[in-house]
Amino acid sequence: MKKTGLLLTYLMIILLAGSCSLFRNTSKSYTRVTPLSDTTVLREGSLIYALPRTMFTIKVELERTIELPGPYAGYADELLGLRNVILHENENWMIRSVSVSSHEEADPSEFYVIESNTQMQSNYLALRKEGLIFDLYPRTSARLIDESDGKEIDVSRFRSFDLGSDEYYRVQTDTVYKRVSVDEQFIRIPYIVEKRKKLSDAQLAEKAARRLMDLRDGKFMILMGEANVFPQSTAAIDEINRMERELTELFTGKTITDIRTFTYSLVPEKRMEGAEVGIFRFSELTGPEAVDSESGMPVVIEMVPERKTKDIAVISRGPADSSPSGPSRVYYRIPDIVNVKIRLGDETLYNSRKLVYQFGTVMQLPANYIIGR
16 A cells, blocks of 8 residues: 555656646747837737937028118219129028037837847847947937028118108298289289208218218317317217218118028938938028029038948848747847038038948847846
8 A cells, every 4th residue: 555655656746747847848938039010919028129320410500691772872982982882682691611410319110029038137228329229219200301590680670771861851932922802903912832842862862971971070080189078988989980880881781691500300311322312402592492492502411331331241131030949139230430421512511420320230139148248
């Protein structure tokens, strides 16, 4: 009886050991990384990460110059001896500077899912600046857009001029008569009529020129100490200079200068390699225009990678091994150095080198990779 009990006990131990061995074989630990797609099933405990991509922010500083003719431009030479004054309204644009900055964001075409049935002991998710893994929460991607950080100048407020005259009309008196019947006789009774006659442009220009010369004479006398009253501060001279400048602008015209900065965002793509990509169009008369406009010359950016990563083996982007025994790997991206050049016709506005992830190579990293080991 005792032998039978011992035999049953041995059999139970053997069965338990076999079942444990079978359980261990079926629950083998694994870590699997697959590209995220519409058919990917996200299980509990799955982790999603994205590869980085580079985004350019192009800032263009423009100078806008507006020329407005004065009302007495035609009399500048005759009355003041001024030549080369502004005779017609004109607008001119020029590019002062171009700068390009870059930052990283998540690439929406490079999302991956990490699945594992065990605790992952790795710190590869922290490798950002080394060109490996990006944050789990990407920012919104941007396209080619433009923004202006300056307000449009209201040119109409500069078109008004103080004509610089103390009177703009003259009063003329004239004697007229009216017929009145007195004792069956008609007599003429005189009376005075006043009429206002507007001064002509030539007369107004002459009066403004005379006032301008008087201001210059008065300032000269003050500065030379010949005036009866000498001002105790520069306020009087400053006011004379302001009045002199306004009177002079009646003949020479006004020049208005406005500095504006436009910002364009561009996401480099593989298809842009070595090609000329339009950023905007530029006209010296109208300034920046849309990239599809028919006016102006195109401002283009050219990106030529140096292919520093060309000798690195590129990972096959075929279907991932879905079996638990498949290789555990994590995809990461190494950026390449790209020569960035911005041109307007034959003129180079910007030339520099940038790190661009899109032109680099996608590689793999062991899922259990740990820095420092």
